[in-house]
């Protein structure tokens with residue numbers, strides 16, 4: 001039996017809700033709560049289901065904030081779910097395009113569906129996994145214009161969906177092997193479920209299609225007239241998504257979108273006329289300046305490094321290595337900046353000596369294009385000072401080097 005079922009109907013649901021309310025005000029540890037439930041005569045299966053949901057809701061706060069306390073989850077579903085701040089961006093594209101009803105094909109626990117429904121559009125959410133479909137139905141319970149269907153999206157007749165009023169499709173293909181097979185990433189988009197080519201083909205029948213994909217997707221898999229966007233949240237690369245022309249007001253090409261916890265957004269788009277599958281522009285290599293900058297991963301993966309370099313008057317330190325450099329690079333949301341203090345051999349003795357003159361007691365170590373183990377290097381530095389420093393292990397002028405630097409505040 002599903003571990004969700006016991007909490008989806010009475011009296012399990014009421015028990016979950018009352019315990020959630022209590023946990024929100026006077027939390028107790030979940031093992032303690034499980035014991036108390038069992039000793040008060042709650043059937044073991046129900047007690048386990050309730051405690052599992054409370055634990056998943058707690059873990060889900062990182063993605064959904066306080067509304068996690070009103071949702072239900074499966075473990076896999078939570079892991080794969082789009083975080084709220086990003087799902088809201090997906091939903092905005094549909095709303096801005098005047099969409100009325102979205103088919104969310106492979107809806108999981110329904111994070112994207114909830115965001116779409118929350119912006120007032122109808123939703124048809126479909127998933128092949130009975131537990132995911134159950135969770136999606138529970139999460140969409142307050143939206144009259146949302147339906148959940150259990151089934152294989154590959155069996156759907158897309159023309160029939162259009163006849164039923166669906167005017168846009170969102171797909172977020174499963175990109176991992178099942179937990180039983182170690183839950184590893186599937187890199188080939190044709191082995192995703194549904195395969196990328198199937199999701200792209202749906203646009204021949206319903207022209208407004210959005211597909212969430214792995215950030216590592218090769219540019220040549222992207223239809224040239226679509227728009228591909230890489231998204232990071234708080235500096236972590238979380239997804240790429242592909243948008244057919246009706247959902248891409250920015251036009252064909254690629255972009256990066258950087259979101260932070262405060263809801264601030266910053267983006268860079270490719271130049272007008274560039275197709276989404278064009279290779280990334282090459283960035284000029286320049287001599288190391290007094291500033292080195294580590295770009296956000298969404299900038300790098302989207303191929304927007306050349307745009308960013310032009311914007312701030314920077315170049316890269318070495319070919320194919322994504323560190324920008326220049327003199328007095330301005331503060332920017334698109335990178336972390338460091339003041340270059342010294343360049344040494346990439347050896348512990350030389351780096352220690354440089355750090356000692358800085359009185360550094362702790363060091364963050366970054367690397368690109370240099371095969372070192374940061375933890376092993378840190379241990380061998382034997383620091384005793386009080387200050388902080390950064391060591392960037394990379395290539396400069398074709399040689400492995402340690403760039404000893406100081407992190408610059410974001411707002412200077």
Ligand SMILES: C[S@@+](CC[C@H](N)C(=O)[O-])C[C@H]1O[C@@H](n2cnc3c(N)ncnc32)[C@H](O)[C@@H]1O
Nearest residue numbers: 081082106108109110111127128152153172193
């Ligand atoms: C990455 S998850 C979707 C997550 C969802 N966007 C969210 O934010 O909650 C992919 C889902 O696709 C479902 N799926 C995979 N192949 C499917 C198929 N052929 N038909 C229907 N659903 C499928 C999986 O069961 C899984 O729940």
